Amino acid sequence: MPQTLTEKILSRASGKEVSPGDVIEAKTDIVAFHDLTGYHVIEVMEKAGIEKVFDKSKIVIAFDHLAPPPDIRSAEIQVMIRKFVKKMGLPNFHDINFGIMHEVLLEKYALPGQVIVAADSHTTTSGAVGAFAQGMGASDIAAATITGKTWLVVPTPFKVELKGSPGKWITGKDVALKLLQEFKADYFNGMSIEVYVENPSAFPMDYRATVSNMGIEMNADALMFIPDEETKNYIKTMRGYEPALVTPDPGAKYTDEYTIELGKLEPLVAAPYSVDNVKTVNEVEGKEVDQVFIGSCTNGRLSDIEIAAKILKDKKVKTRCIAIPASYEMFKRAMDLGYIETLVNAGCIVTYGTCGPCLGGHFGVAGPGETIVSTSNRNFRGRMGSNDSKVYLANPAVAAASALEGKITDPRSIA
Numbered sequence: 001m002p003q004t005l006t007e008k009i010l011s012r013a014s015g016k017e018v019s020p021g022d023v024i025e026a027k028t029d030i031v032a033f034h035d036l037t038g039y040h041v042i043e044v045m046e047k048a049g050i051e052k053v054f055d056k057s058k059i060v061i062a063f064d065h066l067a068p069p070p071d072i073r074s075a076e077i078q079v080m081i082r083k084f085v086k087k088m089g090l091p092n093f094h095d096i097n098f099g100i101m102h103e104v105l106l107e108k109y110a111l112p113g114q115v116i117v118a119a120d121s122h123t124t125t126s127g128a129v130g131a132f133a134q135g136m137g138a139s140d141i142a143a144a145t146i147t148g149k150t151w152l153v154v155p156t157p158f159k160v161e162l163k164g165s166p167g168k169w170i171t172g173k174d175v176a177l178k179l180l181q182e183f184k185a186d187y188f189n190g191m192s193i194e195v196y197v198e199n200p201s202a203f204p205m206d207y208r209a210t211v212s213n214m215g216i217e218m219n220a221d222a223l224m225f226i227p228d229e230e231t232k233n234y235i236k237t238m239r240g241y242e243p244a245l246v247t248p249d250p251g252a253k254y255t256d257e258y259t260i261e262l263g264k265l266e267p268l269v270a271a272p273y274s275v276d277n278v279k280t281v282n283e284v285e286g287k288e289v290d291q292v293f294i295g296s297c298t299n300g301r302l303s304d305i306e307i308a309a310k311i312l313k314d315k316k317v318k319t320r321c322i323a324i325p326a327s328y329e330m331f332k333r334a335m336d337l338g339y340i341e342t343l344v345n346a347g348c349i350v351t352y353g354t355c356g357p358c359l360g361g362h363f364g365v366a367g368p369g370e371t372i373v374s375t376s377n378r379n380f381r382g383r384m385g386s387n388d389s390k391v392y393l394a395n396p397a398v399a400a401a402s403a404l405e406g407k408i409t410d411p412r413s414i415a
Ligand SMILES: CC(C)[C@@](O)(CC(=O)O)C(=O)O
Pocket: 036, 065, 119, 120, 121, 122, 135, 359
């Protein structure tokens, strides 16, 4: 039987031919956690008296949610995890100077065809390179850390095709929001989405990562881009080697298919208080904005910072604007290309590699009555701080244009 990417990966990982609905035990290629959930993972292991991990080289840990620690409790958590890393002798540990875990996984570890599990729902991000990547709770991740295995229900594969090329100021975010507008936030429950890109270079890895990242907002088990030339180029550029590509068999069967003509997309926005409350930017433009956040594991990559820098070059923002490249690597590249200087000159506050404001944690928590335009992935009540704040999710061009004008702005109207 011809297999979808989902079936191919999970058949290899479980050692038998799988079909949607099967409950399987799959071998894990990478098991990861961060500071916030890592604390619970380690607690579960310590309570069970386990002193060993299944394979030191396959455990990845990154500090991001509490980086740098905003309070004593956060610092305590990091101290505890550093001790665990030392005791176990884990080589793939990334302290506060590295970046957001999902971005670190994408840049350094994830490969086509792998099974990746991590204690955070946005683990779907690594699907951008064609890995079956799923977030799980701390106890499941503790089990996978110990055994190198996890149990899964094989999801039902659904195919999305991206045709043509996106227009000016249209990015991966607009594809994610289009899917949410069309299908709403729970449609893909029990499914995996496999995305085929007709014209690989027209939809680069940064855009793919945004869409995969928001796969969990659609409730999909995984959102994978079918590996192609762009996947190869990305891994070659970031790591210096060419990966083997895993692809679905011709004639593989999907439960359904949906096509997006990239050239027909408009900049979209998710209005409060739900990620699927999607409107065109023109439906909400003119609303006054108190703070703009450009960053997070959704949109903190080089192209996001580049877009913001292009819009803000030689201009001044009219509202608070916080820009956070998702990793040290992204910060460094943005700095070398002059984007950081542009953003700082425009009046933005810039720091590196933290979740910070995305979860209302620190570095720009939203206050009562405030309106925020954010490039992150969630806008439910209280997500970025006060229950009385309103968060509009958008692509980095809309975010930067809104910072520039002090109100929600269509980037096509100014640049
Ligand atoms: C821990 C939390 C803030 C999280 O990273 C958790 C998660 O996605 O599972 C999020 O983005 O909601």
